[in-house]
Amino acid sequence: FSDKEKRNSFIEALQFVVSRHDVLRTCIKSEGLPTPVQVVLREVTLYVEEISLDDSKDILSQLKLLTTSGSQWMDISRAPLLELKSAEDVKNDCYYLMINQHHLILDHVGLEKVISEVTMYLSGDIENLPVPVLYRDFIGHTLHSQSINDSES
Template identity: 30%
Template sequence: YSTNDVFGSPGSSQAKTENDHCILLSKVASDQEIKELENLENVTKLTVTDFVLEKESSSAPQVHGHCANIEEQVAAFEISSLGEINNQPMDLISPSVNSLNPDHFSLIDITQHDIDTIIKQVEGGAANIKDIYALSPLQEGILFHHAMAAEGDPYLVATLMLFDNKSALDCYLVALQKVIDRHDIFRSAFVWEQLSSPAQVVLHRAQMSITEMSLNPANGPVSEQLLERFNPRGFRINLAQAPLVRAVVTKESDDRWVLLQLVHHIIEDQYSRTQVQVEIRSILEGKAEALSLPQPFRDYIGQMRSGPSDDNHKRFFANMLEDIDTPVLPFGLSDLNHDSLDATGSLSLSQELNDR
């Protein structure tokens, strides 16, 4: 880990205006690398230098910034089997609607009791609910593993970023919030407790949580301290509190700042990380109006629900697995991820076996 890998080189002038710093950040946004931190699968480090990044190796993977456009992201996983997304009925809820009933929600089987339960759990109550719809199969699987994890979250992704001044950090966070404001999926909360079935709840407004911490460099590099405190192996976020994007910032030294960005995989993946950097760059360059209108994720959910019913899926798998009589959860071993702990084993081979 090199503290010289920052947004803007350490020797850059501190006399730049706030706008200059925003433009600087936008210029480097498309020329980044990502490195896996050793023994920390869920954490990535974003490293950038001023204008041009010197590649550390020819095989270094290209970074794809976090967030944005899960509509296209999910399509990369599943849409090939569904065909083109058809336009679905528009959502029926405006900010002026304070009383919600099942007729408002065409993309989920929901009761009035479910709606009342959701209203109590999401920030802003009924007035802040834009839509409610079912989860995609992929999201249901991610939610299952989130709920099963006794500690930490296997689908919480942490990205470490370094900035050479507070102005550049603030510019990035403002642009990220604008991306959240553009896309329904980033303003979605996920509720399942005491409901007939899990639901994703789109909010009209969802402000990203930004936590500023004061860490003592005498206790070690502040970036490592952040990673230790918010390690996804032991840290979780509440999926019912949108947006599922969290920012933790701290001052490293002089004017340099560290950002630890936490995003849950239930709303983003590798493809969507690419799209967010495109949008952030456009916003920082003052070209937000040139961005295309985001395609609502509800269109994909609508297309999914217009396909085979859950009963058809159940019959298919019941027929396929009808001859299996072995317990699917043998001996009560439900820890599928072993708490995300690493294990190392070694075995010495005989010379004879090695020669063979």
């Protein structure tokens, strides 16, 4: 981002989208349970971790090191399954936001939906957003489809 305010507006828009969609407020609880259970929280607040980097070195190169394959780990017992990290390159007027998402909540299609809704929010077009589909309705539809599916036929 070219300034902190634009980055903050993006985070606000992402929070709006997370609040709209059940799946983005999902976590998996397993401690003390015989099998893991998916939990959808009514509310979650995005937390942004501020990363301090060495400003005598290239900031973007340092950020790329943090995204190396195999270097990420996420606690799936805590919602949202999105991790936000911010860093600043004040010398070059660059304000970064790294977003790490767990594949349990977002795939390619879901990510496109999130981007679309963030864009609509930022453009002031939220009145044209469709009513979000409740995750429980999606699960109900999936379970019903499985129950009537005659896979042998």
